[in-house]
Amino acid sequence: MDITNRTVFIAGATSGIGLELARRFAAAGSAVIVGGRRTDLLDRLAAEGFATVPIDVTGQDSVDRARDTILHRHPGLDTIVTMSGVMIPEDLRDPAHFSAAEKTIDINLLGTVRVIDAFTPHLIGRGTSTIITVTSGIGFLPFPVMPTYAASKAGVHAYSEALRAQLDGTGIEVCELVPPAVATTPEQARRNPRALKLAEFATEVMDLLQADPTPQEILVKGVLMHRWAERDGTYDELVAQRSQALAMLPGRR
Structure with missing residues (x-):
């Protein structure tokens, strides 16, 4: 994939991994829409030189407005990245967790589908384009503290x-794109x-x-143990290790 002359829209890029990738694409020569x-973070990024657009991936109207704005201003759009996501701890012994499960599915899964659906007709019309979805090592090796995220x-x-x-x-x-745990703040690095x-x-x-061709899965070295745990026979052991973190849930102390 040539990253030097793309027009890239990243949904969910006002902080963390999304923002860092936006800066990397821009530094390589691509036009980036964040x-x-x-809106406060979008204003800061606009001052930094990024094109910005408000979007709430849980709302179809918001997604459609963002698409229309982007395609009006950037008709050459050829790459979208579905970065929006939340990570919420849940105690499955407490039925009150369901609201967190609903929110997680709405943003992480349905939000991804909404954004892709909004831009697919345009991307097909271009003839050459890229969709980058964002999953997680936790999608292959669950972290039991965050079951719906997984x-x-x-x-x-x-x-x-599909x-x-x-x-x-x-x-x-x-x-x-399959990230492992990434420290996006000093606090996360300490934890x-x-x-x-x-x-x-x-x-x-x-x-x-x-790489040419673009890999179907972007797997940094740090995520390989997650991605291939079942194949390598380490899955049960690693899930058991990660289950020790359940002690952090308030109801388990």
Whole structure:
């Protein structure tokens, strides 16, 4: 994938991994449109030189307005990245967790589908374009503290596979980015010393994206243990290790 002359829309890029990738695409020479819900952060990024657009991926009207605005201002759009997502701890012994499950599915899975659906006709019309979905190592190796997050990302993985098959022959390549734990703030780095540094993660991602052909899955070295745990016979052991974190839930202390 040539990252030097793309027109890229990243939904959910006002902070964290999304923002870092936006900066990397821009530094490589691509035009980048940053989408997000928080107008204060969008204003800061506009001052930094990014094109911005408000978008709430849980609302079809908001997604449609964002699409119309982007395609009016950037008719050459050829790449979308579905970065929007939330991670919410849940105690499945407490039925009150259901509201968190609904929110997670609506943003992580249905939000991905809404954004893709909004832009697919345009991308097909271009003949050559890219959709980058964002899943997680947790979609392949669950972290029991966040069960619906794991389910939502496993769903996005399956959806990406089906999307790639259905769009075969249209000129659209479907690429799945699979992050491991990434420390996007100093606090996150303190809480999880094993998390990858954001800059190192982004460098590896951009290097992998530039392969020809673009890999169907962008797998940095730090996520391989998650992605291939079942194949390697380490799945049960690793899930058991990760289950120890259930003690952090308020009802388990």
